[in-house]
Amino acid sequence: MPVVNLAETAKRELNAQLHALSVDTNETHWRVENPQGQHALAAGLNVPVTVEIAGHAGYYCAGMNSQATVVIEGNAGVGVAENMMSGKVHVKGDASQSAGATAHGGLLVIDGDASARCGISMKGIDIVVKGSIGPMSAFMAQSGTLVVLGDAGDALGDSIYEARLFVRGEVKSLGADCVEKEMRAEHRDLLHKLLEAAGADAGVDEFRRYGSARGLYNFHVDNASAY
Amino acid sequence: MCGIVGLFLKDPSLEPELGTLLAGMLAVMTDRGPDSAGFAVYGAGAEGRIKLTLRGNDFDGVPAALGAGVNFTVRDTHMVLDFAASDEDRVRGWLARNRPDIVVIGAGKRIELYKEVGLPAQVATRFGLAGMSGTHGVGHTRMATESAVTTDGAHPFSTGADQCLVHNGSLSNHRSLRRMLEPQGIRFATDNDSEVAAGYLSWKLREGASLAEALEASLDDLDGFFTFVVGTENGFAVLRDPISCKPAVMAETDRYVAFGSEYRALVGLPGIEQARVFEPEPARVYAWERN
Numbered sequence: 046m047p048v049v050n051l052a053e054t055a056k057r058e059l060n061a062q063l064h065a066l067s068v069d070t071n072e073t074h075w076r077v078e079n080p081q082g083q084h085a086l087a088a089g090l091n092v093p094v095t096v097e098i099a100g101h102a103g104y105y106c107a108g109m110n111s112q113a114t115v116v117i118e119g120n121a122g123v124g125v126a127e128n129m130m131s132g133k134v135h136v137k138g139d140a141s142q143s144a145g146a147t148a149h150g151g152l153l154v155i156d157g158d159a160s161a162r163c164g165i166s167m168k169g170i171d172i173v174v175k176g177s178i179g180p181m182s183a184f185m186a187q188s189g190t191l192v193v194l195g196d197a198g199d200a201l202g203d204s205i206y207e208a209r210l211f212v213r214g215e216v217k218s219l220g221a222d223c224v225e226k227e228m229r230a231e232h233r234d235l236l237h238k239l240l241e242a243a244g245a246d247a248g249v250d251e252f253r254r255y256g257s258a259r260g261l262y263n264f265h266v267d268n269a270s271a272y
Numbered sequence: 273m274c275g276i277v278g279l280f281l282k283d284p285s286l287e288p289e290l291g292t293l294l295a296g297m298l299a300v301m302t303d304r305g306p307d308s309a310g311f312a313v314y315g316a317g318a319e320g321r322i323k324l325t326l327r328g329n330d331f332d333g334v335p336a337a338l339g340a341g342v343n344f345t346v347r348d349t350h351m352v353l354d355f356a357a358s359d360e361d362r363v364r365g366w367l368a369r370n371r372p373d374i375v376v377i378g379a380g381k382r383i384e385l386y387k388e389v390g391l392p393a394q395v396a397t398r399f400g401l402a403g404m405s406g407t408h409g410v411g412h413t414r415m416a417t418e419s420a421v422t423t424d425g426a427h428p429f430s431t432g433a434d435q436c437l438v439h440n441g442s443l444s445n446h447r448s449l450r451r452m453l454e455p456q457g458i459r460f461a462t463d464n465d466s467e468v469a470a471g472y473l474s475w476k477l478r479e480g481a482s483l484a485e486a487l488e489a490s491l492d493d494l495d496g497f498f499t500f501v502v503g504t505e506n507g508f509a510v511l512r513d514p515i516s517c518k519p520a521v522m523a524e525t526d527r528y529v530a531f532g533s534e535y536r537a538l539v540g541l542p543g544i545e546q547a548r549v550f551e552p553e554p555a556r557v558y559a560w561e562r563n
Contacts, residue, residue, distance in 0.1 A: 082535035101535050101549065120549055122535060123519060141551055142516065160551045161516045180554065181515065 047072050052079040056086060066092045082122065087115050090132070107134045110151060126153045129170055142179070145172045148189070154243045161198070164191045167208055173243035183210055184220065192239050194247050202255055206262075210255040211236050213247060221271045222261040228254045274440040274518075275301025275413040275533040276427075278501040279541075280508035280560050283527035284407075286542070291404030296540040297532060298401070298411040299393040304533055305413030308426040309395040310387025312436040312503055315406040317382035322357040325350060325385045326367070327423065328374035337370065338363055348398040349423075350377075350386050357381075375461065380434030382406075382505055387426035407562060408508050410501045412438040419464050429467040431458060432474030434505035439466035440518040440533060441497035449493065469494060473502060484559040487511045491555055501531050509559040516554035523547040529560055 049059045059077060066072065075096045080086055084103035087096045090113035098106070101119035111130040120138035129148040136144075139157035146162065148170035158176035162184060169188045177195030184200070186208035196214035203220020209232065210223075219225075233249045240247055260268055277297040281287055291313060298309060317323070326334075331351045335344045342355040342363065355363060360379075367374055378385030386399040392413045396402065412427035419425045428436040443449075446465035449472055454460070458471040472493065476486035483504055490500075490511065497517035502509045510531055512520055523530045523538050525547045532538045535549065552558055 081539040084536075100545075103534060103536060120535070122521075138549075139551065141519070141521070161554060179516070 046074045046076060048076045048078060050078045051081065051083060056083050060085070060088065063087060063090055063092075063094070063096065066094060068092050070094065080119075084122070087113070090115070093132075101138070110134060120157070121155075126151070126170070129153065139176070140174075144174075145170050150189075152239075152242060154245075158195065164189070164208070167191065171239055171242075173239055173245055175243070175245055177214065180217070181220070183208055183223075186210075190235065190239060192236065192243070192245075192252070194245060202257070204261060205257045207257060209235070211252040212255065213252045216253075216255070219255065222258050223255055224258045226254045226256045228252070273304045273415040275304030275537070276411065276438045276440050276499065276501050276531065277301060277533070277537050278408070278410040278438075278503070278508060278510070278531035280408040280529040281406075281527065282529070286527055287407060288405045290406045290409055291400075292402045293541060294409045294411055295393075295396040295401040297530075297537045298396055298413060300537045300540075301411075301413040301533060302392045305415045306391055307416050307421045308387065308389040308414045308423065309392035309412065310385070310414075310426045310428055310438075311396070311399075311401060311409055311411035312378065312383055312385040312428045312430070313401070313404045313406045313409040314382045314434070314503060314505065315384060315404060317380075317505075319381075320357055321354060322360055322379065322381060323384060324353045324360075324363065324376050325378035325383070326353065326374050327377050327387075328371070330373070334367075334371065334374070338366060347386065347400055349388060350399065352384050377461075378430040378436065380430075380505060383430065383434045383436060383503070385428055385430055385436060387412075387423060387428070389421060389423055389426065408503060410436060410438050410503050410508075412440075417442055419462070424462045425464050427466060428503075429462075429464070429470040431460070431467065431471040432477060434503075435470070435474055435477065436503045437466065437470040437473060438501050439469055440499045441513065443469060443494055443496035443498065445495040465496070469498065469500065477504075482559075483507045483509050483561075484557045487557045487559070499533070506562040507559060508561075509557060510552050511557050512552055512554050514555040520552050521549065522552055522558070523549045 073094045077098045080100045082103045088108040091111045093112040095114040098117045103122040105124045107115035108127040114133045116135045121136045121140045123141045126134040129151040131150045133152045136155045140159040143162045144159045145153045147166045153172045155174045161179035163178045163182040165184045167186045167189045171190045173192045180198035183202045187206040193212045197216045200220035202223030427438045430436040443465040446468040499518040
């Protein structure tokens, strides 16, 4: 197993080594030591390998990830798994703002809390947060699923399009055009699969579902005050 | 952009290392603010005495003219005067009359404040930050957006005795706040928006608010983006605007409370691996006070 110590190796060298891997590489399990909050660690991966980061990561860790599994054994800074396409990112601590922002696919699991704007403009990613999320999460969310075992902050799902939001705890307030929706069998099934994939210990019936009221899709003068 | 750092010590045995730790934190934040840098350190103080931090290019003749009761330390472009508090009017009066080229940038029982244009590590070295001891300190690395790259525009800003503020962000209603504060006797030395935030807090503190109450009130009265770190003689506080526009991360152990714009700034602190690392919530005042 390759071990890269960032106290000795430059971050760009690490990322270059990871970017040089071929799809059929035998070096499928990497460990990164002494990350010390550096930015853009393991960003832009495009092969099915596992990268463990032994500590806290800075901004945009595992950004643009495709296929790879990235495990952060500490906290992650702003924009973890930003624009992820596929694969899995697992944050064992807390995540800062804009976790999973604009991401098209893959699974982001956060064992702790995520702060403001979690899943902002999400476009197909599945996010499971075992703690709570900050204000303005899922702002303009377009597709994908956000599951929160704890509470959600102010203005959840403001100007949401079609993403599905499941929250077990309290929602401080819903944003414009976001409403509570009926939990049907298909939603229970989806939620159950995601909880299982994330290793989250929670019952499907403890959650409530939120989504778009679809009132702001097209401009209508009667809705002007809601924008 | 700008970077801010702060360190508030709980364990007195760390006090001799305050300057070294703060200098390390400041240098890491160079990427966020390479224009200029500054810091305030709360060091030793004595009852009945006052320190004035002066900035100027030439201090020749100042100590001699002020007399034997005024102790002085020169650090590059700054000079700290230490004298009996009862002598403050005389010293300030002499400076105003005879040396208008010299600016008083900080005053109080314990605060010393230094700022200059240049890379943060160079600014810290010029003033000998690593050799300073104290109970708490704040620092700032600036990437100017709202006003010019000048020493005047560098942080921290101090608008009251032993008070200082560093700011990451920009305020949009600083002109109207300034017009409200000036008739209240709050004086400003620059056109900088962050100085207005410092003046606002000084005004609230003067009117009897605690540091936490003053910051609470600022959430209603300040419009714009901000993460503030504030120091007073015995206090240290952090506040972010309600949409947490600017980054912040904190670490707390039994020995200290530390603030950084990014976690990278905190990695050199002792025992950081075991610290409780957390992101301060928007619109929530975090304040610590020494007994």
